[in-house]
Amino acid sequence: MSFYEAQDLFFSYQEKPILQGVNLSVEEGCIVSLLGENGTGKSTLMKLFLGLLTPEKGTIVLKNRALQSYSIKERALHVSYVPQSTQIAFAFCAFDIVIMGRIAFESWFKKASQADIQIAQSSMERLGIAHLAKRTFQTLSGGEKQLVLIARSLAQGAKILVMDEPVSGLDYGNQLRLLETILHLSKEGYTFLKSTHFPEHALMLGGYTYALKNGHVLAHGETSETITQELINELYNTDIALKQTTCGYPVCVPAFVQMKE
């Protein structure tokens, strides 16, 4: 029984191999974090999971069916994409962005139905951003933009959210609030596949972690067991120590600030 799974994926960009035999399994309701240096193929892997790219070899299975056998509309029912705060050229208001989540299910040439408008409104309410509806997207803060894009995914109705570095560009407070939102939604049954540059964020969210290096999975498993001092240092070529706080929570301490004990 595979919920959402990549089997032996190969992919390359113009002869340059990116992924070389990646296996990755996402379980329903789980948060899966992808770790790895810049350019290790995290984004590529996520695009393959979204069906935006086609693997050279290997398959992606969604609910026991090959992802490629889904129509684009069917796929949108199950999987949605939360991009890094998108560059949006036109001055759309937040609500216009959210209701775009319904586009595949609206009828051609017709205005959005009352039901679609309802769905868009309630998904904004769920994230506590209903008051932003009339604001122009460009005038929102980075954190608000991310919430609007998540609301769009909720409106789309897909229970799996694929997020490309959701916290990039956010200030510290917004980063924490966004992670809390993700945790909250996962408890409601949403599934997350997300890439991150912060091992600590993966630790905060728990779930599963896959560490990618040179197109291979270096380590994977439950986050608390997978992310070790050795893994982080190997993955990022750093010198850190993973220490337990008094309440048992692990934190990374770089060598250059480590105090002598």
Place this chain on the structure above:
Amino acid sequence: MVKQSLLFGSIIALLIVSMAVSLCLGRYEISMKTLMHFLEWKWFYLGDTPHNATLLENILFDIRLPRILCVVLVGAALSVSGGAFQAMFVNPLVSPGILGVLAGASFGAALGIMIAKNWFGVQLFAFTFGFVAVLVALGVAKIYGKSGSTMIMLVLGGVISSSLFSALLSVVKFMADPYDKLPTIVYWLMGSFSAVDMKILASVSMPLLLSTITLSLMGKYLNVLSLGDDDAKALGVRVTWVRNSAILLATLLSTLTVVAAGMIGWVGLIIPHIARFLVGADNRILLPMCALLGAAFLVIVDTLCRTAMSIEIPIGIATSLIGIPIFILALKNAKKGFA
């Protein structure tokens, strides 16, 4: 919302008034009162038969009305296809000619003038080569489409195709008989509605009307396309299909305008700007506004072309000369824009 309906209402009123005024003006001037009287008599059987009913009927319905209707359709078509291309390429400097359609249609028309026996042949050549030019652009984009961005490849394809057909147009001009064919080609390329009659109107009106309406209604899909291909696909939109349909419709519209009236520049570039300044960038509202505004603008310009001087001014020249100051003003005030 109220503000928007008011705006649409006033542009529709502007369009109707300018059409009515345009009906009255010309070599034979008809007063608004006479026009009203005549229409009441004609449509509602009210009042006495006007003393010059046959003459009025001839001037209004056989000569001026077909031309004005054609102007309305062409103005709307150029503006909507310009607006749609600007949305698709997410670039405000794009005009309907971006994929080479205008260059192709111009070359086709010039070639038609050289070798075709009649005006129908000229129109057929213009129409065919408009599409050929876009196919060349798409073909170039397709060859190199695998590497790099689709949009940039399309733009480059368009540049290549435009240059190719401009060069071919020059070849035709160079070879054309300088006393007979060359002036015809040159005048034709300046654009004019003076040749429009019922026959031309009948052949271009339906496809123009239908494509303009269809493209205007594609706004919400164009909105999603402007987020980028990946985003749009993940939202469940068949990006390639939507883009190709929009390109097909915009190409059809542009070639038909060339078929009906030759080259008319600027309308497809400036009207979407002014419309965006009025109603913002949401294509669901922007494209219908483009259609109305473009129609009204071209009716006014065409009326000036017919009446300002004793000879008719080529409309392609007039749209540029009148369009440029308007464009500068619009740019100065453009705050909503692409922001």
